[in-house]
Amino acid sequence: MSTQTALIVVPPGFVLKEFTSFPSSHRLVVAEKVAKIERKVFPSSENFDYDIELKKKNIGLLLAFKEGEPDNLVAYLVYQRLKRQVWLHKLCVVEVRKGKGLGKFLIHSLNLKMKKGGCQNIQLWLDENRKPARALYASCGFQQLEYRPDYYSPGRPGLRMGLFIG
Ligand SMILES: CC(C)(COP(=O)(O)OP(=O)(O)OC[C@H]1O[C@@H](n2cnc3c(N)ncnc32)[C@H](O)[C@@H]1OP(=O)(O)O)[C@@H](O)C(=O)NCCC(=O)NCCS
Known part of the structure; x- marks a missing residue:
C-alpha cells in the first residue's frame, strides 16, 4: 500500500481539494454541496450535520471536482483524527x-496525508450490504475487524474495517 500510495495520481480530468483550502466565505457553499449529495446517497439517520461537524478541529474533508469546473463536486471523503488513529466516516462518488x-x-x-501526520491506522464502519464499497476497501487493503449484526438498525449489520498505515 505504501508504494501504491506514493505513486497515486489524481484520475485524469479531476482535481483534489481540501475543505480548509477554501476561503471561509465559500465554505458554506461547499458544505451545502456535500450535504446535498449525502441526502441522495445515505439514509437520513446517517446524514452528518455539516454545520456542526466541519467546525470541529479534528474533522477533515477531501473533495474532488471536475477539472475546470470549480462548482462541479464529484466525490468527497470525511475523516476524523483521534490521536494516531483516523476514522473514515464518509466516502461518496456521484x-x-x-x-x-x-x-x-x-x-x-x-x-498519504495521515502517514505524513504520523497516524497508524484508518478505521471505518460499513453497511455489510454496500457491495461496491466492500470491494473498494478490500482492494485498498482494509481487513475486517468486527461484525455487528444490528449496528445500523435491527437486522442491518455493520462491518468494522481497518487499514494499517505502513
Ligand atoms: C463505493 C464508492 C465510493 C466507490 O467509488 P468509485 O470511485 O466508483 O470506485 P473506484 O472507481 O475507485 O473503484 C476502486 C475499486 O473498487 C471496486 N469497486 C468499485 N465499485 C465497484 C462495483 N460497483 N462493483 C465491484 N467492485 C467495485 C473495484 O474493485 C475497484 O478496483 P479496480 O480499480 O481494481 O477495478 C461509490 O460506489 C459510492 O460512492 N457508493 C455509494 C456510497 C458508499 O457506499 N460509500 C461507502 C460507504 S461510506
Missing part, C-alpha cells in the same frame, strides 16, 4: 463519476 478510480484515489490521498 453516480455519473463512479468507476473512474475516484473512490480509491480519495482513500490513497487520506492514507
Whole structure:
C-alpha cells in the first residue's frame, strides 16, 4: 500500500481539494454541496450535520471536482483524527463519476496525508450490504475487524474495517 500510495495520481480530468483550502466565505457553499449529495446517497439517520461537524478541529474533508469546473463536486471523503488513529466516516462518488478510480484515489490521498501526520491506522464502519464499497476497501487493503449484526438498525449489520498505515 505504501508504494501504491506514493505513486497515486489524481484520475485524469479531476482535481483534489481540501475543505480548509477554501476561503471561509465559500465554505458554506461547499458544505451545502456535500450535504446535498449525502441526502441522495445515505439514509437520513446517517446524514452528518455539516454545520456542526466541519467546525470541529479534528474533522477533515477531501473533495474532488471536475477539472475546470470549480462548482462541479464529484466525490468527497470525511475523516476524523483521534490521536494516531483516523476514522473514515464518509466516502461518496456521484453516480455519473463512479468507476473512474475516484473512490480509491480519495482513500490513497487520506492514507498519504495521515502517514505524513504520523497516524497508524484508518478505521471505518460499513453497511455489510454496500457491495461496491466492500470491494473498494478490500482492494485498498482494509481487513475486517468486527461484525455487528444490528449496528445500523435491527437486522442491518455493520462491518468494522481497518487499514494499517505502513
Ligand atoms: C463505493 C464508492 C465510493 C466507490 O467509488 P468509485 O470511485 O466508483 O470506485 P473506484 O472507481 O475507485 O473503484 C476502486 C475499486 O473498487 C471496486 N469497486 C468499485 N465499485 C465497484 C462495483 N460497483 N462493483 C465491484 N467492485 C467495485 C473495484 O474493485 C475497484 O478496483 P479496480 O480499480 O481494481 O477495478 C461509490 O460506489 C459510492 O460512492 N457508493 C455509494 C456510497 C458508499 O457506499 N460509500 C461507502 C460507504 S461510506
